[in-house]
Every structure is written in structure tokens, then in C-alpha cells.
Amino acid sequence: MLIKSPSIILHRYPYSDSSWVVKALTASQGVVSFLVKGGKRHEFSFKNALDPLSFSEIVFKKTSKSELYFIKEASLIKWFPEMRNNLEALAIAQVMAEVILRYTPQEAELEKEFSLLLNAFESLDSSPISPSILVQWLFEINDLWGYTIAIQYCVKCGTTLKEAPGDFFPELGGCLCKNCASDSVPRANPLFLKDLWLFNQNMPLEKIPLMEKAFLLYLQRHLGSSQEIHSVQWLKEVRKICSQ
Ligand SMILES: [Zn+2]
Structure with missing residues (x-):
């Protein structure tokens, strides 16, 4: 055929x-x-x-x-x-x-x-490229494969977030509001939590590689895959070269 x-x-x-x-x-x-x-x-x-x-x-x-x-x-x-x-x-x-x-x-x-x-x-293929294109793409791939990352509401109490989340729990599917996260010191990097909020608000991100890494780890975790993505290292090196 x-x-x-x-x-x-x-x-x-x-x-x-x-x-x-x-x-x-x-x-x-x-x-x-x-x-x-x-x-x-x-x-x-x-x-x-x-x-x-x-x-x-x-x-x-x-x-x-x-x-x-x-x-x-x-x-x-x-x-x-x-x-x-x-x-x-x-x-x-x-x-x-x-x-x-x-x-x-x-x-x-x-x-x-x-x-x-x-x-x-x-x-x-157009310039300039959107700096957060990989973050956005990984977010959409997670969503497409059934692992939607909750960035708009708290995964514990369901409240819509009105400020940066208090924490991020991949195993629960996303963000926790500040109330629900108040018992403990956040596990997630505060800069990452801030970017999650900026991403939610469609605003420019500040720590793009951190977001890319987190969304890729989120995907790997939910797929149960330990297979590495080797090109990530190359992307890191390219950015280092380009920023010099
Ligand atoms: Zn909550």
C-alpha cells in the first residue's frame, strides 16, 4: 500500500x-x-x-x-x-x-x-523568536498527552490563583495556593513560582531555562520515563555561547 x-x-x-x-x-x-x-x-x-x-x-x-x-x-x-x-x-x-x-x-x-x-x-523560522516558545510548547505537549499542568488554580483546594502560587507539586498536577502551601517551606524555587504566575498571566518570563526544565521534568515524571533528552545540553551550551 x-x-x-x-x-x-x-x-x-x-x-x-x-x-x-x-x-x-x-x-x-x-x-x-x-x-x-x-x-x-x-x-x-x-x-x-x-x-x-x-x-x-x-x-x-x-x-x-x-x-x-x-x-x-x-x-x-x-x-x-x-x-x-x-x-x-x-x-x-x-x-x-x-x-x-x-x-x-x-x-x-x-x-x-x-x-x-x-x-x-x-x-x-521567523525572527525574533518568542523567548518562551519551548516553555509554551512543553506546556501544550503535557496538555495533549493528558498531563495538564494546573497553573490557574490550586490543586488542593481548587481556588483560582490571584497571585503567584505558594508551591508547585508535580505529583499533584501543578500549583498550590499560598494558603494550602503555608504549612511548610516551599519546595519550589521562588523564581520559578514567580514565573509560573507570569506564564499564567501571559507576561514575559524571567527564568526561562528554569521553566523549560520544570515542564520537561513534569512530562518525564508523568510518562514514567527516565530517558534523557540529550539536545537539552546542547541548547544550554548554545545559550552560553550566544550570551558571551
Ligand atoms: Zn489551595
Whole structure:
């Protein structure tokens, strides 16, 4: 059966001397692995359509025998040149691609994940990029996968928050109001609690890496996954380089 699907290339690595394995998020079939035999030979005919982080249309053959599918045609729709020109935007895109690659089930229908990722890449391809784009994206991915982070109300008493939360309990699903948190010294960093409030109010965040880390940990905790996202380290280094 031939399938034609818009796809975002998540990862590509060599397989034997001349072939590639390409992992892509497709709109209709979820995350799919392709074996591109003689990948280097085909490099010219597929142009940049199989470059990691490209948005392409792929026609592929689905067989029941193997988990690796074969690409019949691949044509580039968007290469996101501005995103690739901006080191930080590129590193953020890599974190997103890795989260999808590591944490989504193979071949589930992932249409919403697909549009969420595509929209994020579109935003990363414009300048200036929104500084909190990864925070926002991680918030939405948590929500999409059923782990909504409660930032608007207290998870203990249900009261709508009218100021910064008193604490943050991932295991309870989010923020605690100051009343409910008053018995103990907050476990969460006060700067993080302040940013949760700013995020709730759609205001610019002050400690973005702290928020990114917390929302990623929140996701990992709820997925029960100890699989690390390696591109996070790269993003950290890129920011260090860019701020010098
Ligand atoms: Zn409360």
C-alpha cells in the first residue's frame, strides 16, 4: 500500500555503508522509520527533503513484514532556513524533535502532535523568536498527552490563583495556593513560582531555562520515563555561547 503524507524529519543516521535510517513524524501514521537504501546515491534525487527538521511530503510503501518502510518519493515543502540560521532556534527545534522521537508511541495517530510541532517550527523560522516558545510548547505537549499542568488554580483546594502560587507539586498536577502551601517551606524555587504566575498571566518570563526544565521534568515524571533528552545540553551550551 502506498501512503502519501506530509512529514517532519526528526532524525537521520547511517545504516550500513550506503544507507540511512530516517525517522519522521507523519501527519497520518505517527512516527515512522524509513530505510533509505543507497541513501547517499539518492541524496541528489531527494534533495533536502530528508534533512533532519525538514518539512516534506513523503510517499512510502507500507509492508507488514518490516518495521522499516521504503520511500518512493520525497519532496521538500519547507526547509526552515531562518531557523537553521539561528543557533538557538535550531537547538530548540532539536529538543522538540527529540521529545517527539523518544516519548511518542510508534505509529499511533499523532495529528495534533504534528500540527503542534509544525506550528512551532514555523515560529522558530521567523525572527525574533518568542523567548518562551519551548516553555509554551512543553506546556501544550503535557496538555495533549493528558498531563495538564494546573497553573490557574490550586490543586488542593481548587481556588483560582490571584497571585503567584505558594508551591508547585508535580505529583499533584501543578500549583498550590499560598494558603494550602503555608504549612511548610516551599519546595519550589521562588523564581520559578514567580514565573509560573507570569506564564499564567501571559507576561514575559524571567527564568526561562528554569521553566523549560520544570515542564520537561513534569512530562518525564508523568510518562514514567527516565530517558534523557540529550539536545537539552546542547541548547544550554548554545545559550552560553550566544550570551558571551
Ligand atoms: Zn489551595
